[in-house]
Amino acid sequence: xxxISMIQLAKELGLSVSTVSKALGDSHEISASTKKRVxxxxxxxxxxxxxxxxxxxxxxxxxxAVIIPDIVNNFFALAVDGIESVTMSKHxxxxxxxxxxxxxxxxxxxEHLESGLISGLIISVCTGREGYAHFQEFxxxxxxxxxxxxxxxxxxxxxxxxxxxxxxxxxxTVRLIKAGSKRPVLITTTEPMFTxxxxxxxxxxxxxxxxxxxxxxxxVHCTDDMxxxxxxxxxxxSQKKRPDGIFASIEKYAITSYQACKDLxxxxxxxxxxIGMTNLRTAALLNPSLSTLSQPAFDMGKxxxxxxxxxxxxxSYAAANDIIVLPNELTIRDSI
Amino acid sequence: xxxISMIQLAKELGLSVSTVSKALGDSHEISASTKKRVxxxxxxxxxxxxxxxxxxxxxxxxxxAVIIPDIVNNFFALAVDGIESVTMSKHxxxxxxxxxxxxxxxxxxxEHLESGLISGLIISVCTGREGYAHFQEFxxxxxxxxxxxxxxxxxxxxxxxxxxxxxxxxxxTVRLIKAGSKRPVLITTTEPMFTxxxxxxxxxxxxxxxxxxxxxxxxVHCTDDMxxxxxxxxxxxSQKKRPDGIFASIEKYAITSYQACKDLxxxxxxxxxxIGMTNLRTAALLNPSLSTLSQPAFDMGKxxxxxxxxxxxxxSYAAANDIIVLPNELTIRDSI
DNA sequence: GTTTTTTCCTATAACGTTTTCGTAAAAGCC
DNA sequence: GGCTTTTACGAAAACGTTATAGGAAAAAAC
Numbered sequence: 001x002x003x004i005s006m007i008q009l010a011k012e013l014g015l016s017v018s019t020v021s022k023a024l025g026d027s028h029e030i031s032a033s034t035k036k037r038v039x040x041x042x043x044x045x046x047x048x049x050x051x052x053x054x055x056x057x058x059x060x061x062x063x064x065a066v067i068i069p070d071i072v073n074n075f076f077a078l079a080v081d082g083i084e085s086v087t088m089s090k091h092x093x094x095x096x097x098x099x100x101x102x103x104x105x106x107x108x109x110x111e112h113l114e115s116g117l118i119s120g121l122i123i124s125v126c127t128g129r130e131g132y133a134h135f136q137e138f139x140x141x142x143x144x145x146x147x148x149x150x151x152x153x154x155x156x157x158x159x160x161x162x163x164x165x166x167x168x169x170x171x172x173t174v175r176l177i178k179a180g181s182k183r184p185v186l187i188t189t190t191e192p193m194f195t196x197x198x199x200x201x202x203x204x205x206x207x208x209x210x211x212x213x214x215x216x217x218x219x220v221h222c223t224d225d226m227x228x229x230x231x232x233x234x235x236x237x238s239q240k241k242r243p244d245g246i247f248a249s250i251e252k253y254a255i256t257s258y259q260a261c262k263d264l265x266x267x268x269x270x271x272x273x274x275i276g277m278t279n280l281r282t283a284a285l286l287n288p289s290l291s292t293l294s295q296p297a298f299d300m301g302k303x304x305x306x307x308x309x310x311x312x313x314x315x316s317y318a319a320a321n322d323i324i325v326l327p328n329e330l331t332i333r334d335s336i
Numbered sequence: 337x338x339x340i341s342m343i344q345l346a347k348e349l350g351l352s353v354s355t356v357s358k359a360l361g362d363s364h365e366i367s368a369s370t371k372k373r374v375x376x377x378x379x380x381x382x383x384x385x386x387x388x389x390x391x392x393x394x395x396x397x398x399x400x401a402v403i404i405p406d407i408v409n410n411f412f413a414l415a416v417d418g419i420e421s422v423t424m425s426k427h428x429x430x431x432x433x434x435x436x437x438x439x440x441x442x443x444x445x446x447e448h449l450e451s452g453l454i455s456g457l458i459i460s461v462c463t464g465r466e467g468y469a470h471f472q473e474f475x476x477x478x479x480x481x482x483x484x485x486x487x488x489x490x491x492x493x494x495x496x497x498x499x500x501x502x503x504x505x506x507x508x509t510v511r512l513i514k515a516g517s518k519r520p521v522l523i524t525t526t527e528p529m530f531t532x533x534x535x536x537x538x539x540x541x542x543x544x545x546x547x548x549x550x551x552x553x554x555x556v557h558c559t560d561d562m563x564x565x566x567x568x569x570x571x572x573x574s575q576k577k578r579p580d581g582i583f584a585s586i587e588k589y590a591i592t593s594y595q596a597c598k599d600l601x602x603x604x605x606x607x608x609x610x611i612g613m614t615n616l617r618t619a620a621l622l623n624p625s626l627s628t629l630s631q632p633a634f635d636m637g638k639x640x641x642x643x644x645x646x647x648x649x650x651x652s653y654a655a656a657n658d659i660i661v662l663p664n665e666l667t668i669r670d671s672i
Numbered sequence: 673g674t675t676t677t678t679t680c681c682t683a684t685a686a687c688g689t690t691t692t693c694g695t696a697a698a699a700g701c702c
Numbered sequence: 703g704g705c706t707t708t709t710a711c712g713a714a715a716a717c718g719t720t721a722t723a724g725g726a727a728a729a730a731a732c
Binding site: 351352353354355358364365366367370389391392393394395 | 709710711712713714716717718719
């Protein structure tokens with residue numbers, strides 16, 4: 001806004017603007033002594049290049065955007081933390097946009113970003129998928145690098161950072177079975193999502209592998225309405241042939257499961273064994289402490305940002321087909 | 337990056353660039369029919385003004401920054417959510433920077449932002465205060481509007497959004513006393529912070545008002561090291577003359593208190609009554625459910641962003657001395 | 673000593689807007 | 703019809719950079 005410009009530096013030094021520009025850019029065309037003079041005066045006046053002028057001229061800048069469904073969620077907060085740790089160290093600025101699982105908002109943000117404000121984009125898509133045309137369009141219009149993480153679309157040309165949802169869900173389900181659960185249910189969302197599909201596959205395959213006959217009632221669909229979820233769960237655990245195990249594949253559902261079991265006087269882990277997919281730090285403090293399958297959220301953010309910046313700076317799509325798979329971590333506590 | 341520019345629009349329409357610019361800006365200098373023609377072609381080509389060119393020329397843009405200590409923290413995540421809800425609706429873009437309680441990082445971010453990248457700034461300062469000169473300097477250099485929230489410095493010329501920390505801490509302490517606590521302790525941080533000072537004042541005044549003699553040992557200083565905190569708390573609750581009440585004035589300390597009490601077989605609320613200052617959604621699910629003093633984090637973010645944008649757009653500092661005080665909410669549950 | 677190369681710098685044209693100023697033509701006024 | 707005013711547009715400068723092309727002086731090559 002206020003600071004000194006290159007023009008004024010040049011004037012005071014008796015040099016041309018282009019010389020100053022090159023000196024500041026440490027160009028080989030400029031002599032060491034001139035560079036020194038320029039740098040010193042720049043420092044004295046705390047000269048900062050105007051990013052708008054620079055971005056305009058270079059047709060790109062050091063700004064990226066992150067689009068996520070929610071920030072009041074340990075997983076995404078950790079991911080943003082990871083992203084920011086990388087962008088900060090690489091001197092990039094990070095915009096944040098929240099979709100709140102609203103597809104229209106996601107589209108609106110994407111369209112807004114077609115203006116060219118950013119040089120790259122990290123996304124975790126919202127639920128309620130009806131195609132991913134807007135990502136294609138964004139890419140067609142801007143040709144900007146784009147990295148998806150966790151909730152990724154099935155678009156081949158974009159790199160992705162995900163976790164081993166299938167394998168870890170398989171493992172978690174096996175742990176429930178080995179702990180004695182004869183009829184573990186999967187709690188998942190009604191919204192179609194890549195991640196929950198994978199987790200469901202892992203769950204079902206584990207059942208099959210251990211000779212447990214899968215029936216549709218073993219998938220419990222919960223919603224965004226926590227009250228309703230409570231009712232659903234309570235009903236299911238009131239049946240004669242109630243489940244004796246829970247794999248809560250979505251963060252918030254584990255807590256509701258606990259609530260329902262507690263109220264129905266079902267002992268955890270004696271009557272019901274529970275594993276929750278969650279990054280909540282309070283998991284260990286619940287009563288009994290909750291066994292969790294947690295995602296390496298921070299590292300996912302780090303990887304995504306690292307990949308994105310690599311793509312931005314190499315101007316290459318060599319990395320385009322990269323799919324980075326990080327392992328989820330199973331922590332067995334008292335709930336199993 | 338790729339899209340069409342005004343120049344190309346003008347060419348195709350047989351108009352000058354300035355006419356197109358004015359038409360898009362809905363200037364009165366342009367006839368209705370011309371405006372219509374321009375708008376239509378712009379829409380057809382999905383024209384988006386280049387923000388860098390625009391910002392450069394206008395010497396300001398619609399970007400703001402948020403600097404906070406941490407995002408993996410319900411309070412700040414909610415605040416960012418509130419901020420984003422406002423900036424999104426007002427068509428501003430929001431940068432995010434995390435200091436991780438590191439003063440050097442805070443200073444570095446501020447210095448970086450002196451480049452003029454943004455038009456306004458929202459901050460919650462990090463702990464370990466040794467003056468606030470860098471904020472002054474930032475303001476001197478940029479003259480940009482700046483709004484503090486929650487953790488605010490004692491700089492008169494900047495507007496702030498805070499909560500009634502003194503009053504609500506007073507009230508919470510009174511509730512502990514009325515619930516039967518004869519010797520409630522305050523758990524706070526070693527780091528000097530405006531908010532914790534206020535909370536401490538409220539706590540002490542409540543004691544005094546109810547005839548409880550305050551001694552220094554009643555302030556328990558915890559740290560960032562959760563293991564150490566556990567040790568500290570355990571020691572304190574192992575004494576003969578142990579406390580019978582806890583006001584945990586920092587989010588994470590409530591959980592550690594629970595842990596320590598549980599391990600020492602001290603029953604909550606029979607032996608120890610607890611109120612925690614926290615926005616954790618799992619508070620109600622702890623055993624026993626935790627009574628909380630929670631901050632209106634989302635609304636604080638909303639207020640701060642609203643104030644900032646008002647300042648940006650009015651170009652006035654009429655609001656400069658505003659201090660918006662929102663009430664904390666005391667929710668009594670089973671821990672008291 | 674001339675030619676060639678290298679070194680170091682400058683002039684100038686972008687980048688895509690917005691804004692100021694100027695000016696034809698149309699409209700209003702008497 | 704001559705005058706002023708309004709309407710509707712265009713020319714050009716400006717915002718602060720960076721990149722391209724060019725050129726004078728110094729150094730190297732023969």
